[in-house]
Amino acid sequence: xxxxxxxxxxENVEIPSxxxxxxxxxxxxxxxxxxxxxxxxxxxxVNEVIRVDNSDSIIxxxxxxxxxxxxxxxxxxxxxxxxxxxxKIDFTKFQRGNYLYKRTTSQMFNSKYETLYPxxxxxETKDTMPFxxxxxxxxxxxxxxxxxxxxxxxxxxxLQKWFGDQYLLKNIYEKKHKFFNLIDENFINVVEVDKNSKxxxxxxSKLNTAITFKGSSKKYMEFVFNEMLKNNFYKV
Numbered sequence: 619x620x621x622x623x624x625x626x627x628x629e630n631v632e633i634p635s636x637x638x639x640x641x642x643x644x645x646x647x648x649x650x651x652x653x654x655x656x657x658x659x660x661x662x663x664v665n666e667v668i669r670v671d672n673s674d675s676i677i678x679x680x681x682x683x684x685x686x687x688x689x690x691x692x693x694x695x696x697x698x699x700x701x702x703x704x705x706k707i708d709f710t711k712f713q714r715g716n717y718l719y720k721r722t723t724s725q726m727f728n729s730k731y732e733t734l735y736p737x738x739x740x741x742e743t744k745d746t747m748p749f750x751x752x753x754x755x756x757x758x759x760x761x762x763x764x765x766x767x768x769x770x771x772x773x774x775x776x777l778q779k780w781f782g783d784q785y786l787l788k789n790i791y792e793k794k795h796k797f798f799n800l801i802d803e804n805f806i807n808v809v810e811v812d813k814n815s816k817x818x819x820x821x822x823s824k825l826n827t828a829i830t831f832k833g834s835s836k837k838y839m840e841f842v843f844n845e846m847l848k849n850n851f852y853k854v
Contacts, residue, residue, distance in 0.1 A: 620709050621649040621691045625680035626699045627658045627672060632820065632837065634699040636843045637661040643852050644703045677751070678770055687764040689756040690770060696763075698752030701806075701830040702843055704822065704851075709757070710846065712799075716762055717755035718787060719801040721748055722808065734776055737785070747784035750828030752830065757830075758781050762797075809835045822851065 626634040629648060634652070638661050641650055653665040655672035670683045684696055693709040724744035727735070738746045756762065766786050773782045777827040791798050809818050812836050818835045820842065831839045846852070 619649055620707070621651055621687075621692055621694050622646075622695045622707075623651045623653060623684060623687050623694060624652040624699045624701075625676075625681070626661070626681055627655040627676065627679070629658075631659060631661055634661050636839055637697075637699050637701050637703075640701075640703040640770055640843065645706050651687065653680065653686075656678065656748060675779050677780055678778055680761060681767050681770060681783055683771050685767040687761055687763070688760060689761040691758055692756075693758065694756045696754040697828070698757075698830055698833075699837060700836050702751075702839065702846070703828045705824050705827055712755060712757045714758040715799050716759055717751040717757070717799045717801045718749040718791060718798055719806065720801050720803070722751060723753075723810070735781065736775065737774070738781060748787060749787040750808075751783040752788060753801065755801060758849060762790065777837075805840060806830055808832055809838075811835050822834060822846070 622645070624637060626632060638650060641648060642663050648723070649662045649666070651666045651668060652661055652669045653670065656669050658756055661668050668683055668686055670679055670686070672679050687694060687696075693712070695707060721744050724742045727738045727741055727746065766783070769786050769789070770778060770782055773785070777785050788851075804825055805827050807823075807829045809820055809823050809829050809831045811818055818838055820838075822829070831844075
């Protein structure tokens with residue numbers, strides 16, 4: 619079965635609702651699984667909800683929930699909720715295996731976090747966290763998030779709070795790289811705000827399967843999706 623999995627918690631469900639709407643329009647028949655806490659409402663259009671106890675770490679809660687997904691004999695895309703799908707996911711392009719998405723841009727991790735994150739501070743993100751934690755494909759394989767969940771228990775508390783999932787993806791890739799493949803960078807367009815122009819690097823080319831909004835660009839997500847609908851993007 620082809621399935622898409624996302625995590626979201628909180629009263630405001632505007633962002634995941636846009637994700638689900640875009641999937642329903644562009645990927646008819648795709649099973650949509652929402653991983654969340656015990657209180658967050660089910661998003662309209664979702665096929666299944668998996669609930670986990672929440673902690674003070676969204677990253678660890680997401681990893682815990684994603685580890686519960688049955689990926690064996692399924693084609694499963696794990697994705698950040700702040701994503702809009704542009705067209706149908708072509709699962710036939712992927713052979714059996716695990717797939718990670720490598721960063722296409724990098725920056726120096728801010729030195730002001732040197733005390734909070736000494737493992738990351740003053741280093742390039744492409745070196746410490748080379749893979750995005752919010753885009754993973756598992757095709758007909760056992761769910762490796764089970765192993766990541768176990769490994770996460772040995773993380774320092776600061777990395778359990780944030781960045782730990784990406785930190786662990788790097789470690790597991792280095793130890794078991796032959797079991798992992800890379801997702802083509804054209805699969806998704808990462809939308810960010812340019813520091814100089816303060817504008818977003820938006821590209822709605824259907825060469826990309828989806829666009830995902832990072833950092834402060836998230837505030838543009840609703841506007842972009844509404845404009846897509848207004849201009850009949852999916853009917854072109």
